[in-house]
Every structure is written in structure tokens, then in C-alpha cells.
Amino acid sequence: MQDEYDAIIVGAGINSLACAVHLGAKGWRVGIFEQAATPGGAVKTLELTEPGFRHDWAAMNLSLFAGSGFFKAHGADLVGRGLEFAPASNCFASVFDDGTWLGVSTGPGETRARIARFSEADAKAWDRLCAEFPGAAEYVFALLGNSMQMHVQGRLLAKALFRKGFAWTADLARLLVSSPRTWLTETFESPHVRATLAAWGMHLDFAPDMAGGAVFPYLESMASQNFGMVIGKGGADTAVKALLARIDAAGGEVHCGNRVARVLRNGSRATGIELADGTKIAAKRAVIANVAPSGLMRLLDGASGDAAFDAKMAKFSHAPGTMMIHLALDGLPDWTAGAELKSYAYVHIAPSLEQMARTYQQAVAGLLPDEPVLVVGQPTAIDPSRAPAGKHVLWVQVRMVPGVIRGDAAGAITGTDWASVKEIYADRAIGMIERHAPGFKAKILGRAVVSPLDLEADNPNLVGGDQVAGSHHLSQNFLFRPALGHATGNTPVEGLHITGASVWPGAGTGAGAGYMLARKLGGQ
Incomplete structure (x- = not known):
């Protein structure tokens, strides 16, 4: 085990691995320390029942990963190291107590025809959404795929206003803050159609009446209709294996079964970590903690040196x-x-x-x-x-x-x-x-x-079994994830950064938080 790295990352989840890959491409030597026996965080594939049966531990859908900015930058390399997707054209469906069902597929006209069996008006609404989606997707994906900084998002807002006008931009903003029920009842008349799409809000923590949840049923339904879905060939860990191979090729190291007890500091600067067994590891340039806010405070022995920041971390809520x-x-x-x-x-x-x-x-x-x-x-x-x-x-x-x-x-x-x-x-x-x-x-x-x-x-980040590592309600999303002033992963401790699903843009396999942080630290 080396005793010094350019960067040390606490936790080996998908954001950590993506961060390490990008920093490694910039010439950084990265060491990752994971308390579990297997890397990947929620993205693991294990034989949990019978020999030969491979089960994805938590995350199964790799569509966000395949469509991410990180994959655009590093996907060809990862595919060369064994990453393989299995595409699904029949994406998701719901079954109902009256014996009917409704599903979203990529086949031309298939989804529309199924919706029309419940309501022709809803089929026409679906047509309209599909026609408008490319224009809306450009801005929604740009919002989700960029750093949550005022000047970055301000440029995106100005672009939307200039190209699309005030009314269109206001409608998009309203979608972003609406509850699933509000959007679905305004858009569709069939309770079956509404329920089929609303189920995607429950993949996060957006019950039908939670403000800010409408965008997830909207995006998942439209993306599934237009692009389909992908899972990992042989298991979701195909992504993890390829990421590990790339990290190793760049001279990085991943150490599992090594719980990090605390972040070491020299004055106000993070200088490394101490493992549970007392081993101290130095970081020359950065310590990156892929942990929930409560976990960050444990690593800091309860105090960052900034009481206001500490209070925000203590108030972070889980789904x-x-x-x-x-x-x-x-x-x-x-x-x-x-x-x-x-x-x-x-x-x-x-x-x-x-x-x-x-x-x-x-x-x-x-x-x-x-x-x-x-x-x-x-x-x-x-x-x-x-x-x-x-x-x-x-x-x-x-x-x-x-x-x-x-x-x-x-x-x-x-x-x-x-x-x-x-x-x-x-x-x-x-x-x-x-x-x-x-x-x-x-x-x-x-x-x-x-x-x-x-x-x-x-995975201690999943507090109480919260698979999204923190509520995504409006009070804790966008600029407020994990807290106002810290959506880019900065902390009051110089050289210490927080990443992972608790940080903007939040949960999922898209690795957005890790990739954005790596771009910032590595000079893009």
C-alpha cells in the first residue's frame, strides 16, 4: 500500500470510480479506500441465491451511465476494457388490479397504441410530448449535466430565454417544480396512464404530491420512448470492472476492506486520511469523501471548523x-x-x-x-x-x-x-x-x-436503507444539494471535497457528481 497519493477518495462507489478515472487521465495518482469487501457501492453483482444466478445488489439500470457526460468522455476506453451493455426496447410497464397493463417501448407507435386503449386524448397528449421532447431535453439534460453554479446555470437560463422565449422557459421551470400529480393530472385523463408514469417518481423519493418530482416521470418516460434502456451484460458490475481496469492502468489503487476513520488535517487543510487500524495515508492535492453528510462529519470528528456548515450537514435529511x-x-x-x-x-x-x-x-x-x-x-x-x-x-x-x-x-x-x-x-x-x-x-x-x-x-451512505443517499425534495436539490453554497462539493476544509449521490446532481448511475468534481480539480 502506497503511503502517498495525489488524491485520496473515501468510498468506492460509482462516483468515486468515475472521479478516479478522470483524474487518472489527467496524470493524478489516486488511491481509493473502501470499507466494504467489494467495490462499486450500490452497483455490485453477486451470487446471492444459487450458484450461477447473478443478482444486481441495488442498482440495475445503467441508462444514466450510458448517457452521461462521463461516458461520452471515457466510454470508448471502458468498452475496450470489457464494458458491455444489454439494450432493452421494452422498458417499463405497470399492471393493474382490473387485469390491464400499460408499458413504454421504443417501437414506432407501440406506446401510443397502448395509451389509446385507455384514452385517445391521452394518446394525443403523448404525441405532443414526444414531439416537444427534443427541444426540452436539450435544456433539461444541460441543467442536470452541469455544475450547480449560478454563472453556469445563468448562462443556460439566458440561452433558453433567447432561443425559446419567456413563456416556453417559464413552462419548463414550472415542470421542474411541479409535483407528479400536478403534471400528470394536467396532462393525462386516464388514471392508468398517470399511475404508470408516476411510478418513476417512487424510484427516488417523490410520492405523487411532492413538489419537484414531475420531471422524473417525464424524463424517464420520454427517454425510454426515444432511447430505450440499457442494463449491464452479465450484471451491472460490468461497469465497475471496466472502471477498475482503467484506474489500475493509470497507476491508481483501490483498497477494499479498509475503513477510513478520519480525515487528517494540518491547520485548516486536509492532508490525508487515517484508517481504522491507525495507518495514515497522505494526499498531496485533495481528499475526496464519497459519503453522506453525516459520514463526512464523522470523518471530521464532528467539526469542520465552520459551525454553519456543520449545522447544514446535521440537518441533511434522508428518504x-x-x-x-x-x-x-x-x-x-x-x-x-x-x-x-x-x-x-x-x-x-x-x-x-x-x-x-x-x-x-x-x-x-x-x-x-x-x-x-x-x-x-x-x-x-x-x-x-x-x-x-x-x-x-x-x-x-x-x-x-x-x-x-x-x-x-x-x-x-x-x-x-x-x-x-x-x-x-x-x-x-x-x-x-x-x-x-x-x-x-x-x-x-x-x-x-x-x-x-x-x-x-x-454502504453507510444509504442511511436507513435510503437508496438515493438523501431526499431530493426541492429544499435539498439543485443549489441545495447537499446544502446552499456546497453543491459543487466544496467544504470549509481546504483540499477536502464531498461527492456522491448526496451532492448535485444526486442519485443514479450517471456519476455526475464525481465526474464534475474531477473536471474541476483536474482543470476540465
């Missing part, structure tokens, strides 16, 4: 938790709503805005939701290489659930300890799938249930 269910299957679910659903990357069980809103409120209140939102990932429908021939894996996110259990909204589960409750609660979720796909339980060959606290134990 409700997530539970993961990984299943090895003898066959994909036989969805009663339609056999075509077997070809979709995701099938949501989230039948109405009301159910999603209720689930969210129950989780926030500390209750196990009586009917949680289920995100049923079918990766082997897209990439059969993840399981033995003829077999499948199922990736199920149970959203939302409380990190700390105070009770059960259904009144059936009396326990409050996740260690004893998780298998029982998994049975509830599996029962929901069974109702939409009779015979599903009989197909299960093996299962592994990961509670919110299991997620946090593996």
Missing part, C-alpha cells in the same frame, strides 16, 4: 428506506395481464396515485406499508447470461419502507426488528406478485432478502 428481494427462478412470472410483460425490463406494481401516496406516508410514519410499491426487475428477460440456461433472476425493490419500524399498517406483523421481520415482509411482497402472476411462488428456487439496515451496513 424512506428500500428493501430488496433477490430471487432465483425456474421461469419468469406468468403475468395474467399479458404475456408480453415477460419481455419488459421493469414491471411496476403501483396501481394508483392514491396507493403510492399512502405507501409513502405510511413509510414516513414508521409503518410497514400495507401495500408497498414494487419495482419488479426482470434482467434475464434482457440478458439471459445472468442465470443458467432456461432459468431467471428477479430483482425486486420494495418501496417505500421505514428504516426504523414502529408498526405495521396492515396490523399483521408485530415485530419491529428488521432482522426478524424482513422475511415475513418479503412474503407480503411476493404475495402481491403472486396475485398478478398466479403460480409465481412455485417458480422460486432461492431467495435473498436485503433489509434497509442490511443496505446501510454494506
Whole structure:
């Protein structure tokens, strides 16, 4: 283990690895120190159930990574080191209690035709959104893909006003601050269409009535329609393996099983780190912490030297938790709503805005939701290489659930300890799938249930099982992620930077925070 690097990065998540790749390309020697046994953070692929069945631990969708500025800059190199995507043309769908379904695909006219079965007016609204999307996407993706600095975003605003005019720009701004329910009810009349798109808000922490959440259902539906989706060939860790290979080629090092205890300082400047075993490692140019704000304060022994900054970090709030269910299957679910659903990357069980809103409120209140939102990932429908021939894996996110259990909204589960409750609660979720796909339980060959606290134990950034590493509500997004004045990852300690999903532009596999920071430190 070297005792000095140009930069030290705490944590080996996707933002850390992207940051290290870009800094390495600029000639920096980078050392990454990770407390877990496996790098990748939420992007890991493991044999969790039966031999030969490869399960994505948390993140499955690599579309943000494939479409990122980082991939544009470094993608060719990563592909040369083994990165491979598996494309999905049937992206996501929802099943409903009345036996119907609705899905978004890339095929010409397919999605429109499905929407028209529910409402011709909604099909026309979909046509309008699709026609307008290229113009809107230019500005929305520029907003999400650039540093959250006033002069940068100011230039983007001026460009929109000059090219598109005030009314168009104001409409876009209204979309960015609207709740999913507001946008969806103004745009579509069918509750089935509204629910299908609203489910994407629940992938973050945007229940239907949360301001600022409309943009996520909008972007995911439009992007899926226009570009499709990608997952990793063989597992999401195809991205991690390629990133590690590039870091190694540049002379960087990744040390797993090494918990960082604190950031070392000389006066007001960060000079390195101290590991849990007492080993001290020097950083000549920067210490980069891919941690949640609470984790940053632990590394600083509770004080940065700036009381106002410390107070902001202490007030940083997390979204409700997530539970993961990984299943090895003898066959994909036989969805009663339609056999075509077997070809979709995701099938949501989230039948109405009301159910999603209720689930969210129950989780926030500390209750196990009586009917949680289920995100049923079918990766082997897209990439059969993840399981033995003829077999499948199922990736199920149970959203939302409380990190700390105070009770059960259904009144059936009396326990409050996740260690004893998780298998029982998994049975509830599996029962929901069974109702939409009779015979599903009989197909299960093996299962592994990961509670919110299991997620946090593996990755302390996921506080209470919060997979998005901090709420994205308006009070904690854009200029306020993680806090006003620190959206670029700067801290009061000279040479110390914070990155990761807790920093703008937030959660996902796009590696935006790590890449933006690396560009800033490395001179673009």
C-alpha cells in the first residue's frame, strides 16, 4: 500500500470510480479506500441465491451511465476494457388490479397504441410530448449535466430565454417544480396512464404530491420512448470492472476492506486520511469523501471548523428506506395481464396515485406499508447470461419502507426488528406478485432478502436503507444539494471535497457528481 497519493477518495462507489478515472487521465495518482469487501457501492453483482444466478445488489439500470457526460468522455476506453451493455426496447410497464397493463417501448407507435386503449386524448397528449421532447431535453439534460453554479446555470437560463422565449422557459421551470400529480393530472385523463408514469417518481423519493418530482416521470418516460434502456451484460458490475481496469492502468489503487476513520488535517487543510487500524495515508492535492453528510462529519470528528456548515450537514435529511428481494427462478412470472410483460425490463406494481401516496406516508410514519410499491426487475428477460440456461433472476425493490419500524399498517406483523421481520415482509411482497402472476411462488428456487439496515451496513451512505443517499425534495436539490453554497462539493476544509449521490446532481448511475468534481480539480 502506497503511503502517498495525489488524491485520496473515501468510498468506492460509482462516483468515486468515475472521479478516479478522470483524474487518472489527467496524470493524478489516486488511491481509493473502501470499507466494504467489494467495490462499486450500490452497483455490485453477486451470487446471492444459487450458484450461477447473478443478482444486481441495488442498482440495475445503467441508462444514466450510458448517457452521461462521463461516458461520452471515457466510454470508448471502458468498452475496450470489457464494458458491455444489454439494450432493452421494452422498458417499463405497470399492471393493474382490473387485469390491464400499460408499458413504454421504443417501437414506432407501440406506446401510443397502448395509451389509446385507455384514452385517445391521452394518446394525443403523448404525441405532443414526444414531439416537444427534443427541444426540452436539450435544456433539461444541460441543467442536470452541469455544475450547480449560478454563472453556469445563468448562462443556460439566458440561452433558453433567447432561443425559446419567456413563456416556453417559464413552462419548463414550472415542470421542474411541479409535483407528479400536478403534471400528470394536467396532462393525462386516464388514471392508468398517470399511475404508470408516476411510478418513476417512487424510484427516488417523490410520492405523487411532492413538489419537484414531475420531471422524473417525464424524463424517464420520454427517454425510454426515444432511447430505450440499457442494463449491464452479465450484471451491472460490468461497469465497475471496466472502471477498475482503467484506474489500475493509470497507476491508481483501490483498497477494499479498509475503513477510513478520519480525515487528517494540518491547520485548516486536509492532508490525508487515517484508517481504522491507525495507518495514515497522505494526499498531496485533495481528499475526496464519497459519503453522506453525516459520514463526512464523522470523518471530521464532528467539526469542520465552520459551525454553519456543520449545522447544514446535521440537518441533511434522508428518504424512506428500500428493501430488496433477490430471487432465483425456474421461469419468469406468468403475468395474467399479458404475456408480453415477460419481455419488459421493469414491471411496476403501483396501481394508483392514491396507493403510492399512502405507501409513502405510511413509510414516513414508521409503518410497514400495507401495500408497498414494487419495482419488479426482470434482467434475464434482457440478458439471459445472468442465470443458467432456461432459468431467471428477479430483482425486486420494495418501496417505500421505514428504516426504523414502529408498526405495521396492515396490523399483521408485530415485530419491529428488521432482522426478524424482513422475511415475513418479503412474503407480503411476493404475495402481491403472486396475485398478478398466479403460480409465481412455485417458480422460486432461492431467495435473498436485503433489509434497509442490511443496505446501510454494506454502504453507510444509504442511511436507513435510503437508496438515493438523501431526499431530493426541492429544499435539498439543485443549489441545495447537499446544502446552499456546497453543491459543487466544496467544504470549509481546504483540499477536502464531498461527492456522491448526496451532492448535485444526486442519485443514479450517471456519476455526475464525481465526474464534475474531477473536471474541476483536474482543470476540465
